[in-house]
Amino acid sequence: MRTFRMMTAGLLGLFMSLPLTALAEEGDPILGREKAYTCMGCHAIDGYRNAYPAFRVPRIGGQHAQYIVSSLQAYKNGDRRHPTMQAIAGTLSEQDKRDIAAYFEAFGRSETP
Numbered sequence: 206m207r208t209f210r211m212m213t214a215g216l217l218g219l220f221m222s223l224p225l226t227a228l229a230e231e232g233d234p235i236l237g238r239e240k241a242y243t244c245m246g247c248h249a250i251d252g253y254r255n256a257y258p259a260f261r262v263p264r265i266g267g268q269h270a271q272y273i274v275s276s277l278q279a280y281k282n283g284d285r286r287h288p289t290m291q292a293i294a295g296t297l298s299e300q301d302k303r304d305i306a307a308y309f310e311a312f313g314r315s316e317t318p
């Protein structure tokens with residue numbers, strides 16, 4: 206069984222690494238910029254407060270990519286509760302999360318894509 210599992214994991218890894226060899230683990234900030242479009246209404250506003258209803262939105266620009274990915278994961282699996290973020294995180298694929306996180310990590314730096 207063990208060998209079988211390892212073989213499956215190996216094959217799966219090989220399969221997944223085919224299209225985006227270099228970027229798969231890292232996340233692509235350029236793709237992330239497009240995918241992050243919907244996040245901007247709430248997360249990229251001056252003072253990080255949206256217009257209506259008035260609630261505080263945490264700043265995620267400049268946050269570590271890993272932190273963003275794991276927060277999204279926590280919303281998705283219900284460890285962290287917030288109706289809006291849970292709904293949004295539920296629509297993102299693993300790759301979407303990495304790309305978006307890579308974009309936000311670069312956000313605010315001079316090399317922002």
Ligand code: HEC
Nearest residue numbers: 243244247261262263265273276277286287289290293305
């Ligand atoms: C409708 C407004 C809205 C949209 C759109 C939105 N967010 Fe959020 N987001 C929030 C709010 C409000 C919180 C704080 C929730 C809480 O208290 O847990 C939050 C929290 C987060 C956090 C956790 C931040 C921290 O400091 O722990 C991350 C990461 C995040 N959002 C990422 C995203 C991403 C990525 C997108 C786009 C795919 C997105 N959000 C879209 C409102 C929004």
